[in-house]
Amino acid sequence: MEQRHLGRTGLRVSRIGLGTLTWGRDTDEHDAADLLKTFWEAGGSLVDTADVYGDGEAEYLLGRLMEGLVPRRDLVISTKAGSIPDPDRRFDGSRGHLLSALDASLARLGTDHVDVWHLHAFDPYTPLEETLHALDLAVSSGRARYAGVSNFCGWQLAKAATWQLAAPGARSRLASTQMEYSLLQRGVEREVLPAALDLGIGLLPSSPLGRGVLTGKYRKDATPPDSRGASEHLAPFVAPYLDDTAGHIVDAVATAADGLAVTPLQVALAWVRDRPGVVAPVVGARNAQQLTAALSVETLSLPDEICRALDDVSAPVHRYPDHDWSTL
16 A cells, blocks of 8 residues: 655655544454454554544554554554543543543553554643643653644644744644545635645545445435444434435545446545545444455546546535635
């Protein structure tokens, strides 16, 4: 699998990442082992997790699999911290919480460092410089090799990245930002992606298949019984992308797939993988068969005319102040 640099750093990662959102909850150890082995054998290296996935079980499971299945040195492990199970305060970006969470993640993963450590979200109740100091301490202590953020909007990302760049050598520059990005969710193109490109931050798209909807499995109001849309706790996650607007985009993806003699999954994944600023879409799969189907996109590059057609049908409405005001 082709490797790409993570932002403006020397770290190289596979251009498709493996997500572990469902590990330890919907994905058991046997299926997780098949997924990780399939990914590794295909040349994949970037594995993304978080301390809250499966209430910590995803990290624990990944750690167990690294002991005997896949060599730790062959993987780029990314995890996240900051989300907390508190209805009154969903995120805790305090230095104390973040560093404690990192230590707990390392214990579950069974390793002395993670390759990329992401802040899971912006915490408006903690001074940003305190939150970012936790990243610096993690990197300077060797517990994290690189640092990034997740779910930061444009101004938050730009502020955080600029703060880190203001003291080169003393602060760790942001390597990456993880955001939802697909043909069904192009909001990052408004401000996040321009900021990331300008500041040398690599984008790691989550849900690159529109939470599974872009595979075409939900067309004509169908909901496969083994899909996320049929899952009690994941159905609300899928529901926003089952409207008429999404349906038109899915139809266009299916038409492109028919014309290229490939699958809608391959078309949707190739589109987001090759967008400017994207380093590696993070793909979640239920089993090795699904993952193999996603990894088959490695040999596919979409023709320019297909990309333009998909761009047009999925174009978000961005007006003032994102575009030149004199053209409005």
